[in-house]
Amino acid sequence: MLKVRLIPTILLKDGRMIKTRQFGQYRDVGNPRTVAKVYDAQRADELIFLDITATVENRHFLFDIISAVAEECFMPLTVGGGIRDVAQAREILSHGADKVAINTAAVERPAFISELSKKFGNSTVVVSIDYKKNAKGKYEVFTHRGTHATGLDPVAWAKEAEKLGAGEILLTCVDREGMMTGYDLETLKQVTSAVSVPVIASGGVGTIQDLVDGIVIGGASAVSAASIFHFTDQSIFKAHSHMKEKGLSVRK
């Protein structure tokens, strides 16, 4: 039986691990390699790295980190941040990533999803969708780290991304990110019902019960979290064992 996946997200900027709230209020929280090793030892099911380094000169930090982690942690790694063409995706994969996450470039040029999926197989392509409430109070997809409105509805965009060849959807509610108030279960449920590829829930986990809710109520195939593992005493171990207690099938 397939196990539900618990995936810590490691946000990177200029070679450091950071934390944000609603994509703002940056805080340096440590060395990403050290943190990745801890998550590996605690038997996280996968790791997601999202790099928000703004300058091209500092992009090499990402490659160094991915290679170093891939040399030590024999688990699946998804890497995203600024990937705009097939060559960049190939470079990330050649440094040890198993899947690439694309976001802004996919919205700007949806055919990019198909190009990647044709080249590397759809299970290598994760389409990352950031959404938040717009001025009218309606959920809308935003790109460029939550700053550019796109006019897209998150559910419709997820369906389109699947059609174009996305193998997974990483769904992040910007309004909840770093707030530790739980996932936006309503939108999560709409997206997981609308697509037939796995959806990774992201943004808002504050308790280990939120992880269970993301799967049981939201219908997610995988749950991601960051703050809870940095700022509370909840570990991957505790989260896994709570999920198991609640009847979910987790890895032994």
Place this chain on the structure above:
Amino acid sequence: MIVIVDYGLGNLFSVQKAFEMIGADVKISGTAEDIHAADRIVLPGVGAFGDGMDVLREKGLDRALTEEVINKKKPFLGICLGLQFLAETGEEHGEHKGLGWIKGRVRKLDVEKQGLKVPHIGWNELSMVRESPLFADIKSDADFYFVHSYQLDCGDPQDLIATAEYGEKITAAVQRGNIFATQFHPEKSQDNGLKLLENFIRWNP
């Protein structure tokens, strides 16, 4: 020396590092010459069946592999797409001919009508069909990491070593003589995966 066959697709870095972690002498190569010189051969892979087979043929690697694995019986490990290539035919984006070392067809997972997601991504537990030295010291219900949308229907049940349950019984591992292959990724399956790779480098079929 173990040669990891490079045909331009997929993440070979992790396969190489996993073998290095267990102390193996390993080389990534896309040449027939290195395949002929290898003691053991690993065919990993992510990507599409047809494209991958085309590259193997264009580079003449299919002939080199057949010579060393079928005729000279060198220990062989296929991973993911590297398992699917062993089939007679694959149905991904049209019908394609495989290496034909294992009887059977590769077809799309047929589980969406049960409400299951495709690709099949994540950790799934194995169910052993037959004993294999490659699973020595690994628990019979161990979890391994899968990521795929297609699977091999074995033509000869004798080749089937392990299955996983995902709406249907999925072929998880096959073995025929010196040929062993897994649908899951040992190089991504932490301790269980490293143990399997260790069993492979010690295996003398």
